[in-house]
Amino acid sequence: xxxxxxxxxxxxxxxxxxxxxxxxxxxxxxxxxxxxxxxxxxxxxxxxxxxxxxxxxxxxxxxxxxxxxxxxxxxxxxxxxxxxxxxxxxxxxxxxxxxxxxxxxxxxxxxxxxxxxxxxxxxxxxxxxxxxxxxxxxxxxxxxxxxxxxxxxxxxxxxxxxxxxxxxxxxxxxxxxxxxxxxxxxxxxxxxxxxxxxxxxxxxxxxxxxxxxxxxxxxxxxxxxxxxxxxxxxxxxxxxxxxxxxxxxxxxxxxxxxxxxxxxxxxxxxxxxxxxxxxxxxxxxxxxxxxxxxxxxxxxxxxxxxxxxxxxxxxxxxxxxxxxxxxxxxxxxxxxxxxxxxxxxxxxxxxxxxxxxxxxxxxxxxxxxxxxxxxxxxxxxxxxxxxxxxxxxxxxxxxxxxxxxxxxxxxxxxxxxxxxxxxxxxxxxxxxxxxxxxxxxxxxxxxxxxxxxxxxxxxxxxxx
Amino acid sequence: xxxxxxxxxxxxxxxxxxxxxxxxxxxxxxxxxxxxxxxxxxxxxxxxxxxxxxxxxxxxxxxxxxxxxxxxxxxxxxxxxxxxxxxxxxxxxxxxxxxxxxxxxxxxxxxxxxxxxxxxxxxxxxxxxxxxxxxxxxxxxxxxxxxxxxxxxxxxxxxxxxxxxxxxxxxxxxxxxxxxxxxxxxxxxxxxxxxxxxxxxxxxxxxxxxxxxxxxxxxxxxxxxxxxxxxxxxxxxxxxxxxxxxxxxxxxxxxxxxxxxxxxxxxxxxxxxxxxxxxxxxxxxxxxxxxxxxxxxxxxxxxxxxxxxxxxxxxxxxxxxxxxxxxxxxxxxxxxxxxxxxxxxxxxxxxxxxxxxxxxxxxxxxxxxxxxxxxxxxxxxxxxxxxxxxxxxxxxxxxxxxxxxxxxxxxxxxxxxxxxxxxxxxxxxxxxxxxxxxxxxxxxxxxxxxxxxxxxxxxxxxxxxxxxxxxxxxxxxxxxxxxx
Numbered sequence: 029x030x031x032x033x034x035x036x037x038x039x040x041x042x043x044x045x046x047x048x049x050x051x052x053x054x055x056x057x058x059x060x061x062x063x064x065x066x067x068x069x070x071x072x073x074x075x076x077x078x079x080x081x082x083x084x085x086x087x088x089x090x091x092x093x094x095x096x097x098x099x100x101x102x103x104x105x106x107x108x109x110x111x112x113x114x115x116x117x118x119x120x121x122x123x124x125x126x127x128x129x130x131x132x133x134x135x136x137x138x139x140x141x142x143x144x145x146x147x148x149x150x151x152x153x154x155x156x157x158x159x160x161x162x163x164x165x166x167x168x169x170x171x172x173x174x175x176x177x178x179x180x181x182x183x184x185x186x187x188x189x190x191x192x193x194x195x196x197x198x199x200x201x202x203x204x205x206x207x208x209x210x211x212x213x214x215x216x217x218x219x220x221x222x223x224x225x226x227x228x229x230x231x232x233x234x235x236x237x238x239x240x241x242x243x244x245x246x247x248x249x250x251x252x253x254x255x256x257x258x259x260x261x262x263x264x265x266x267x268x269x270x271x272x273x274x275x276x277x278x279x280x281x282x283x284x285x286x287x288x289x290x291x292x293x294x295x296x297x298x299x300x301x302x303x304x305x306x307x308x309x310x311x312x313x314x315x316x317x318x319x320x321x322x323x324x325x326x327x328x329x330x331x332x333x334x335x336x337x338x339x340x341x342x343x344x345x346x347x348x349x350x351x352x353x354x355x356x357x358x359x360x361x362x363x364x365x366x367x368x369x370x371x372x373x374x375x376x377x378x379x380x381x382x383x384x385x386x387x388x389x390x391x392x393x394x395x396x397x398x399x400x401x402x403x404x405x406x407x408x409x410x411x412x413x414x415x416x417x418x419x420x421x422x423x424x425x426x427x428x429x430x431x432x433x434x435x436x437x438x439x440x441x442x443x444x445x446x447x448x449x450x451x452x453x454x455x456x457x458x459x460x461x462x463x464x465x466x467x468x469x470x471x472x473x474x475x476x477x478x479x480x481x482x483x484x485x486x487x488x489x490x491x492x
Numbered sequence: 493x494x495x496x497x498x499x500x501x502x503x504x505x506x507x508x509x510x511x512x513x514x515x516x517x518x519x520x521x522x523x524x525x526x527x528x529x530x531x532x533x534x535x536x537x538x539x540x541x542x543x544x545x546x547x548x549x550x551x552x553x554x555x556x557x558x559x560x561x562x563x564x565x566x567x568x569x570x571x572x573x574x575x576x577x578x579x580x581x582x583x584x585x586x587x588x589x590x591x592x593x594x595x596x597x598x599x600x601x602x603x604x605x606x607x608x609x610x611x612x613x614x615x616x617x618x619x620x621x622x623x624x625x626x627x628x629x630x631x632x633x634x635x636x637x638x639x640x641x642x643x644x645x646x647x648x649x650x651x652x653x654x655x656x657x658x659x660x661x662x663x664x665x666x667x668x669x670x671x672x673x674x675x676x677x678x679x680x681x682x683x684x685x686x687x688x689x690x691x692x693x694x695x696x697x698x699x700x701x702x703x704x705x706x707x708x709x710x711x712x713x714x715x716x717x718x719x720x721x722x723x724x725x726x727x728x729x730x731x732x733x734x735x736x737x738x739x740x741x742x743x744x745x746x747x748x749x750x751x752x753x754x755x756x757x758x759x760x761x762x763x764x765x766x767x768x769x770x771x772x773x774x775x776x777x778x779x780x781x782x783x784x785x786x787x788x789x790x791x792x793x794x795x796x797x798x799x800x801x802x803x804x805x806x807x808x809x810x811x812x813x814x815x816x817x818x819x820x821x822x823x824x825x826x827x828x829x830x831x832x833x834x835x836x837x838x839x840x841x842x843x844x845x846x847x848x849x850x851x852x853x854x855x856x857x858x859x860x861x862x863x864x865x866x867x868x869x870x871x872x873x874x875x876x877x878x879x880x881x882x883x884x885x886x887x888x889x890x891x892x893x894x895x896x897x898x899x900x901x902x903x904x905x906x907x908x909x910x911x912x913x914x915x916x917x918x919x920x921x922x923x924x925x926x927x928x929x930x931x932x933x934x935x936x937x938x939x940x941x942x943x944x945x946x947x948x949x950x951x952x953x954x955x956x957x958x959x960x961x962x963x964x965x966x967x968x969x970x971x972x973x974x975x976x
Contacts, residue, residue: 041722041756042691047628047788054791091575098566098574105566114557115550121617121771156616156774157581160795167653168506172632193627193653193792231503262501298501312581313800325502332511333653336623337616340799341772346566 051192053184057412061425070423072450080455083425085240085393086446087274087310089367093360094309097350104349120341123334125154129344132351133318137303139357140273145285147320153330154344156315158270158304160337162189162234165300165319168329169264170196170231176266177201177219177233179211181396181432181439183240190234199223199230202435205398208387209242211235211250216257232264232298233257238271238281241432241441242396243372243389245275248282255287259295266300273308273361275391276369288322296322305347307393308364314343368393368445371452375444378456382463393445397426400438402466411437422462424455510652512645516871520884529882531909539914542884544700544852545905546734546769548826549819553768556815563808565801573804580800583793585614589803592810593777597762599816600733605745607779613789615776616796618730618763622649622694624796625759625778628788629724630656630691636726637661637679637693639671641891641898643700650694659683659690662894665857669702669846671695673713680721692724693717698731698741701891701900703851705739711747718757726759733767733820734904735850736828748781755781764806766852767823773802827852827904830911834903837915841922845901852904856885859897861925870896881921883914 053059061083070078098104107113120126127149134147155161170176172195178186179201190198201219203209216233223230233254237246246254258265267284275281288296301320306312316339321327351357375395376386387396403410408430415428418440429439444452520542529537561567565574580586587609594607615621630636632655638646640660650656661679663669676693683690693714697706706714718725727744735741748758760779765771775798778789810816828849835845835854846855862869867889874887877899888898903911 041724041754041782043782043784043788044627044629044631044634044691046631047784052788052791086579088575088579091578094578095571095574098571099568102567105561105564105570114554115547118550118553118770118772119545119547121765121774156796156799157794160616163795168503171503171505174503188791188794193795231501264501306581311578313578315581315797315799325506329502329506329511332513335617335648336620336653337796338774340774340802342805343799343801346801 046193049192051188053187053192056184057415057428057431061415061419061427064419065425068423070451070454072448072454076454077423079419079423079425080451080458081425081446082443082455083427083441084446085307085441085443086312087307087364087368087393088446089371090310090360090364093356093363094311094350097353097356101349101353104346107345117341117345120344121338123154123331123338125152125339126341126344126348128352129339129348130154132348133303135354136351136357137272137320139354139361140308141281141283141285142278145283145289147285151320151322151327153319153321153327153334154339155317155319155334156337156339157312158268158302158306158317159185159189160315160334161302161304161317161319162186162266162268163192163194164330164333164337165266165302165326166190166194166196167333168326169266169300170194171229172196174229174231175199175223177216177223177230179203179215179235179239181209181241181429181434181441183236184427184431184433186234196231197228199226199228200433200435201233205387205436205439208244209239209396210247211254213253213257216254220261230261230263232266234266234268236268236271237284238269238275238391240271240392241394241427241429242387243392243394243441244387244396245281245391248287251282251284251287255284255295255299258298262298264298264300266302268302270302270304270307271392272303273364274368274393276365276372277390278365280390285320293322298323300326309360314347315339316343316347371444371449374449374452375442375456378453379459382456382460383467384459384463387439394441394443397440397442398438399440400436403438406437408437414438415440418462422458424458505653510648512648512652515644515890517644517886517890519875520878520886523878523882524884527882529910529913531913535913536882538878538882538884539910539917540884540905541901541903541914542886543905544766544902545771546766546823546827546852547905548830549769549823552815552819552822553770553809556809556812557805560808560812563805565804577800577804581797583614583790583797585612585798586800586803586807588811589798589807592807593762593775595813596810596816597732597777597779599820600767601741601743601746605743605749607745611779611781611786613778613780613786614793614796614798615761615778616798617765617771617774617776618728618761619645619649619776620774620796621761621763621776621778622646622726622728623652623654624776624789624792625726625761625780625785626650626654626656627792628785629726629759630654632656634689634691635659635683637676637683637690639663639675639695641669641701641888641893643696644890644892646694656691657688658694659688660892660894664895665846665898669699669704669855670707670710671714673717676714676717690721690723692726694726694728696728696731697744698729698735698850700731700851701853701886701888702846702855703848703853704846705735705741705850707739708742708747711742711744712751715744715747715751715753715758719752719754722754722757724757724759726761728761730761730763730766731851732762733823734827734852736824736831737849739849741850756785757782759785768819773806774798775802775806830903830908833908834901834911834915837911838918840915841919843918843922846898853900853902856899856901857897858899859895861922862897865896867896873897874899877921881917883917 065079065081068078070080107117130149130152134149175197201215299322303318305316427441524538527537529539561569564570590609590612594609597607615624635657638658758781762777764775780786886900
C-alpha cells in the first residue's frame with residue numbers, strides 16, 4: 029500500500045485524463061445490477077431467494093455439444109503433430125494469426141450465413157474479443173472528437189468500447205417502438221444533421237445485427253437503406269454481427285456481406301464486419317474477436333494494431349481444430365439455434381401469460397420487454413424506480429432501457445440463455461406474482477412495489 | 493472504388509507512421525524470410541539472430557504438460573472444467589491465475605519481495621501492457637523519458653494509439669551504457685525549456701538490447717529522480733528470469749522497500765514471453781503500487797484479457813512450486829551456457845560484447861569494422877552482415893543508440909549447431925575483413941540494395957530454425973497482393 033506522504037509536501041501524481049474520466053461507464057445502473065447480484069446470487073439449492081441474473085447476455089445452452097466434441101477429439105487438446113507442436117504453437121505470435129484458424133473462422137462465418145456469402149481468410153484480423161475489435165476499428169476509422177452514429181437502443185458497453193480511450197463520440201440514431209425500433213432513413217439523416225449542428229464530424233455508422241438489446245435481425249431493405257446512406261455521405265459502416273449464429277431461424281438473418289455481394293462489391297471498401305465466438309459459441313473467456321474488412325488498408329492497419337490484443341495461440345489452435353470440423357459446426361449451429369428458439373418461446377409465453385408483451389424478436393440471447401404500461405410516469409426516473417423494484421423486491425437483475433440509451437422509457441432487456449430452464453421458470457414465476465400483485469388493489473398506485481418484498485418467498489413456496 | 497478517392501477517410505492514427513513498420517530494418521527480416529537457414533535443407537540460408545526468443549527450455553514445459561493433463565480443459569481429465577473456464581471473462585482474472593503469477597514473480601526475485609495478487613492486471617502481452625499503463629498515466633502529447641538504446645517497438649507501444657512521445661536519454665559506452673543522473677537531469681531540463689510535459693520514466697531492467705541488469709545505486713537514483721520530479725516510473729521487467737550468475741537481478745519492487753518513495757509512482761510491466769518462452773500465449777501483466785491505476789488498468793484490460801484457457805493452464809503450472817524451482821534454475825543455467833558459448837566464440841576473432849549476464853542476446857561491438865564511425869557506415873556493415881555473412885542481426889541505430897557500431901545478436905532462439913554455424917560465419921567474415929576483401933564487397937552490394945518495407949512486426953516469431961514457416965508474411969504482404 030502507498031506510504032503516506034504529507035499532503036503539504038507533495039501533490040498527488042497525476043494520472044491521464046482517460047484514467048480519471050468516467051467514460052468506462054461503470055457507474056451506470058447497468059453495473060449496479062451486477063453488484064446486487066454479486067452480493068446475493070441466486071442458487072437453486074443454496075440461495076433460492078437470491079437475485080437471478082438476467083442482465084448477462086451469455087449463451088450457456090450448448091456447452092454439452094462442445095464438451096462432447098472435446099471428448100471425441102483428442103487432437104484439440106494436444107498441440108499437433110509430433111514433439112514440435114507445442115513449441116511451434118507457444119512461439120507463434122504472428123499478428124496474421126494461425127492460418128488454419130482464420131480459415132476455420134471464415135468457413136464458420138460462411139456456414140452461419142447459409143453459404144450465401146464467401147469470406148476470404150486473408151481479410152480476417154484477430155483480436156482478443158469483440159470489445160477489442162470495436163475499439164480498434166474506431167481508432168482506425170475516426171479521430172478524437174469525431175463521431176460514430178449508433179442506433180438506439182444499443183449495447184451499454186459501446187459507450188466504453190467506442191469512446192473511452194479513442195476520444196470518439198457516439199451520436200444516437202433514434203429508433204422508436206412505433207415501427208418496432210427499426211432504423212429509418214429519416215432517423216439516419218436526423219442523427220447526421222444533429223452531429224453537423226454540433227460541429228462534429230461523422231466518420232461512420234455502427235449497427236449491431238442481430239440487435240442487442242432488441243433481439244431482432246435488421247431487415248434486408250433497411251440494410252440497403254443504411255448502406256445507401258453511408259455511401260451518400262461517404263462514411264464507414266461497421267456491422268457488429270456477433271449474434272449472427274444465434275438467429276432462431278436460418279433464413280431470417282441477412283448479413284451486410286450479402287448486400288455487398290449482391291451489388292458486386294461496389295463501394296464495399298467502407299464496410300467492416302465485427303464477429304466473435306463469445307455469444308454464438310458461448311466462449312467469452314477465450315477472447316476471440318475478429319474484424320473482417322473489405323478495405324485493404326483497414327485490414328493492414330488493423331492487423332498491425334491487433335499486436336496489442338492478439339488471441340492466445342493455444343486458443344487459436346484449439347478452435348482451428350474445432351471449427352474446421354464441418355460436421356461438428358453444422359450440427360452445432362443447427363442445435364444451438366433450436367435450443368435458443370425454444371428458450372425464447374418459453375420466456376415469451378411466460379411473460380405473455382403474466383400480461384407482459386415483448387418486441388417480436390428472432391435472435392439473440394435476450395428479449396426486449398415492454399413494461400411501459402407499468403410506469404407511473406413515462407420518464408427515465410419512472411423506469412429506474414421500476415427497475416429498482418425488479419432488482420430489490422422481485423430479485424431479478426434485468427437491464428433498464430435507459431442504460432441502452434433507449435429514447436422511450438419502460439423497456440427492459442431480459443436475458444434467458446445464461447441459466448437453466450428451471451431457473452428461468454423460477455424467474456417467470458416471480459414476474460407472474462409481481463404482475464398479479466400489481467393488478468390487485470393493494471399495490472395499485474404510486475409505484476409502491478414494497479409489497480413485493482415477500483414476493484420471492486411466495487415463489488419459493490410454490491411448486492414450479 | 494469510391495473510398496480510395498478520399499485519402500482522409502481513415503483516422504490520423506491509421507495513416508501515420510507510429511506503427512513503426514516503415515523502417516529500413518525490415519530488410520533483415522525480408523532477407524531471412526526469402527532465404528531462411530535450415531540445417532539440412534538450406535545450410536546457406538540466413539540465420540535469424542534478430543529475434544529475442546527463449547527456446548531453450550521447452551522440453552521442461554512439455555514434460556510438465558504431459559504429466560498434468562488436468563491443466564488443460566480439452567483433455568478427458570480436464571474437460572469437466574471446460575464450461576466454467578470458457579465462460580469466465582471477468583477482467584479481474586482467475587484468482588488462481590493471479591495468485592500463481594504473483595508467486596512466480598516473487599520466486600524470480602528470490603522471494604525477497606512479495607507480490608499482491610490483487611494488484612495483478614492482465615494485458616495483451618507486454619505489448620498490450622505497456623500501451624495500457626501508458627493510457628493510464630499520460631495524455632496525448634505528454635512524454636516519457638526512455639534511456640537509449642531501447643527496444644524499437646516502444647515507439648509503437650508507448651505512442652501509437654496513445655499519442656504519447658518518447659524522449660530518449662542517451663547512454664553510451666563511455667560508462668558501459670549506464671543511465672546517469674546527470675543525463676536524466678539534462679533531458680528533463682531541456683524538456684522544461686521546450687515546454688514538454690514529462691509524465692514518466694520507462695526503464696527496461698534487465699535491458700533490451702544491452703542484456704545488462706541495473707545496479708542498486710543507479711536504481712536508487714532513478715527512484716529519487718522520479719520522486720523529486722513527481723513523475724511515474726515504469727519498470728519493464730520481462731527479462732527478469734533470464735539472468736545468470738552475477739550481478740543478480742534487483743527489481744524496482746525491492747528498491748522501494750529500502751528507501752523513501754511515493755509508491756503511487758511505481759509500476760511494473762511483466763510477461764511470460766521471454767522468461768518462459770511463451771510469446772504466443774499473450775500473457776502480459778501490469779503491476780502497480782497505485783490503487784487508482786490498478787482500478788483503471790483493470791477496467792482497461794477488457795481490451796486485452798488473457799484467454800481463460802491459458803490462464804487456467806498457467807495457474808496450474810506456475811503454482812507447481814517444484815516445477816517452477818526446477819524451471820528457473822535450469823533455464824538460468826542453459827542461458828548462461830549459451831551466452832558464454834557465443835561470447836567465447838566471438839572472442840576468438842577479437843569481437844567483444846558489452847559485459848552482460850541477462851537477456852536473450854548480446855550487445856556486440858563492431859565499431860572497429862566501420863570505415864567511419866557513422867550510422868551510414870553502420871547500415872552498410874549491417875547489410876553486408878545480412879547479405880554476405882547471412883545473419884539477421886539488429887543494428888544499434890534501430891534501438892536509437894547514440895553511438896554507431898553496436899549490434900544486438902540473439903542467441904537463444906536456435907540450437908547449438910546453428911550457433912556454431914553462425915560463429916563460423918562470423919569468424920570467416922572477420923578474418924576476410926582484416927584482409928580488406930570485405931571492403932570491396934561492401935560497395936558492390938550497396939548498389940544492389942534497395943530500401944523496402946514489409947508488413948512485419950518487431951520480434952515476430954514465425955519460424956524456428958528447424959522448419960519452414962507456413963506463416964511467412966511475404967505471401968500475405970499487401971504490396972504483393974495489391975490488386976491495383
